[in-house]
Amino acid sequence: MPTKTVMDIGKSAKILKVLGDKTRLTMLKLIEEQTCCVCEFVEIFQMSQPSISQHLRKLRDLDLIKEERKGQWVFYSLNQDSEWYAFILPIIDQLPNQQEKLIELEKNGTRITCC
Amino acid sequence: MPTKTVMDIGKSAKILKVLGDKTRLTMLKLIEEQTCCVCEFVEIFQMSQPSISQHLRKLRDLDLIKEERKGQWVFYSLNQDSEWYAFILPIIDQLPNQQEKLIELEKNGTRITCC
DNA sequence: TAACTATATAACAATTTACTTATATACACA
DNA sequence: TGTGTATATAAGTAAATTGTTATATAGTTA
Numbered sequence: 001m002p003t004k005t006v007m008d009i010g011k012s013a014k015i016l017k018v019l020g021d022k023t024r025l026t027m028l029k030l031i032e033e034q035t036c037c038v039c040e041f042v043e044i045f046q047m048s049q050p051s052i053s054q055h056l057r058k059l060r061d062l063d064l065i066k067e068e069r070k071g072q073w074v075f076y077s078l079n080q081d082s083e084w085y086a087f088i089l090p091i092i093d094q095l096p097n098q099q100e101k102l103i104e105l106e107k108n109g110t111r112i113t114c115c
Numbered sequence: 116m117p118t119k120t121v122m123d124i125g126k127s128a129k130i131l132k133v134l135g136d137k138t139r140l141t142m143l144k145l146i147e148e149q150t151c152c153v154c155e156f157v158e159i160f161q162m163s164q165p166s167i168s169q170h171l172r173k174l175r176d177l178d179l180i181k182e183e184r185k186g187q188w189v190f191y192s193l194n195q196d197s198e199w200y201a202f203i204l205p206i207i208d209q210l211p212n213q214q215e216k217l218i219e220l221e222k223n224g225t226r227i228t229c230c
Numbered sequence: 231t232a233a234c235t236a237t238a239t240a241a242c243a244a245t246t247t248a249c250t251t252a253t254a255t256a257c258a259c260a
Numbered sequence: 261t262g263t264g265t266a267t268a269t270a271a272g273t274a275a276a277t278t279g280t281t282a283t284a285t286a287g288t289t290a
Contacts, residue, residue: 007209008211049266163280169278187235
């Protein structure tokens, strides 16, 4: 567990701004339960790979997510050790489940490539 | 109490985007406990009056705050009847108290004008 | 009604954001 | 080592954001 952090309102606003994008917010909800790799996000959001990488970078720069390389793939998950985890968790928890997006992928067979 | 809302992730992102600004986030924290009028915000944020009005408009457009006119002044407060109140409350609650900004105003005598 | 105060809106400029395409880097494997 | 796949970064662009100044609107009071 991270030590109790004294919240700074400026930093809080920065966190919320990064969450305030539909793509990134959905990403966070998706990886709340399980890791996802970049190519899955590309499929899910029907967006260019660089665009996905740039969204992930913003989340990573704030230490909200962590990456784990497995071979040629990079898997992302919520960083539960982040000092901001306690701040964002109640937000993410209130969001509607997005797992149907992954189920959709499996149906298309698009999820096989890396998992 | 508002009826339980099915959260939409796109709308959630829009809410968070509006919260993701230091000025607006501080405004929300300030009016969590007590109403503030526009001229107080102008003093607190040392920002032009139109700029303050525009920030308030974004919060009002999303129904996060409510206004109450008293004579020539308009007082703003958190809209506890908003269907998003339950969503934003845990966020606001985690923010550091901002009341010292109002205390500062009283010290300067700047709060007298409207209260 | 005229003058004054508080607030909102309009119009505009500077900055930031979120894509795109092109390219670089990292790893896998023949 | 060379080729292919996955990911990251760079550079450029269109749209959105956030401030400004100017002006309109609403209420107060002489």
